[in-house]
Amino acid sequence: MAARTLDPRNALLTLFPQVGYTLQRLKAHPVGTPHVAIFEGLRAEGLDVLTRELEIIDAQTEAQARVDMANSNLDAFAGRLAKAVLTLVNDDREHSFYVHYFRNKTLKEFKRPVLGAKLVSMRGWVRSLEESNLPTLHALAPELTALVQAADAAVQAREHAQATNRIFRYTGARAQWVDRVNAARKVLHGTLAQLPHQQLGLPPDFADQFFLKEQKREVTEEEETVASMQVTIARQREELAASELRLKELEEDAEAAKKAAEARAAKLAQLTELERVMQAMAKQHAALTEALDAEA
Structure with a gap:
């Protein structure tokens, strides 16, 4: 093996x-x-x-x-x-x-x-x-x-x-x-x-x-000692810390993707609003031009 x-x-x-x-x-x-x-x-x-x-x-x-x-x-x-x-x-x-x-x-x-x-x-x-x-x-x-x-x-x-x-x-x-x-x-x-x-x-x-x-065998109460439990806890804590760090990385990636989507949505909303304002201004421009032509 x-x-x-x-x-x-x-x-x-x-x-x-x-x-x-x-x-x-x-x-x-x-x-x-x-x-x-x-x-x-x-x-x-x-x-x-x-x-x-x-x-x-x-x-x-x-x-x-x-x-x-x-x-x-x-x-x-x-x-x-x-x-x-x-x-x-x-x-x-x-x-x-x-x-x-x-x-x-x-x-x-x-x-x-x-x-x-x-x-x-x-x-x-x-x-x-x-x-x-x-x-x-x-x-x-x-x-x-x-x-x-x-x-x-x-x-x-x-x-x-x-x-x-x-x-x-x-x-x-x-x-x-x-x-x-x-x-x-x-x-x-x-x-x-x-x-x-x-x-x-x-x-x-x-x-x-x-x-x-x-070590797959479970430790019996007779074999278990303070030292062995301290080692077990230390290992579990490090594994937990590593998992928490990985979770933080995944959360950061998800947050970055969310922010990018929000930024794009905001830009699209701004573009839509700008187009609405431009259309309104175009109508006003046409109306004023027509009024001035009529006065002339």
């Missing part, structure tokens, strides 16, 4: 022990000596990869915290602006002044997305507030400018952290390390599998003994 191929999508805490186990078995048997250096190098490299993964997870967590804080600050500002505008228009949410900022959405609906379309809308408010002749609104422009800049920086930091993670996991150091481990395992198994045919006394499954097998 050949050494199984390790799945690079699995948590590092489940992949890393595979190298350590093989290394210890190689050190314990004379035939393993020529291969020890290779697996010592893979183990050292694996520690570096594991450290890098923790750094990347930490960077993504920090970036998400910045996004959430920026989102909360923009929500608070939107609430204050809505109150100020409604005061000016006597709570008329259909007034063009209120619609200019919030369109046909309630404040709750406007706040719902985490940045995204909300940030795009509020970025457009900056100029409107800066050019407003109403002191209560004009005074809000500097604060919104700072909030939008902080939100833009937070989004950029999150996108950078997510891109770093994708490269690391799918083509970068993590993926490359798993590829090297799998290649070394295949070569080692192939070499060791030949020995039972060359040396008397070695069992047919000799090569398999150097590789950590999947």
Whole structure:
């Protein structure tokens, strides 16, 4: 039986022990000596990869915290602006002044997305507030400018952290390390599998003994220890973290597609409105021309 191929999508805490186990078995048997250096190098490299993964997870967590804080600050500002505008228009949410900022959405609906379309809308408010002749609104422009800049920086930091993670996991150091481990395992198994045919006394499954097998057997209460449970929880946490990161990537892709569709719909609506206005103006032009011709 050949050494199984390790799945690079699995948590590092489940992949890393595979190298350590093989290394210890190689050190314990004379035939393993020529291969020890290779697996010592893979183990050292694996520690570096594991450290890098923790750094990347930490960077993504920090970036998400910045996004959430920026989102909360923009929500608070939107609430204050809505109150100020409604005061000016006597709570008329259909007034063009209120619609200019919030369109046909309630404040709750406007706040719902985490940045995204909300940030795009509020970025457009900056100029409107800066050019407003109403002191209560004009005074809000500097604060919104700072909030939008902080939100833009937070989004950029999150996108950078997510891109770093994708490269690391799918083509970068993590993926490359798993590829090297799998290649070394295949070569080692192939070499060791030949020995039972060359040396008397070695069992047919000799090569398999150097590789950590999947633990499918359930641990009984008598065998279960604090240490074993800590290891289990640590592995499950890393697998959960990896799944959550993948879910976040899928959600970001879906949100990007949604924003693109919304942007296209908005442009189509603008085009339709522009065509309506042009048609109305054309009719007015024709009417005025006809009236002037009649007067002449």
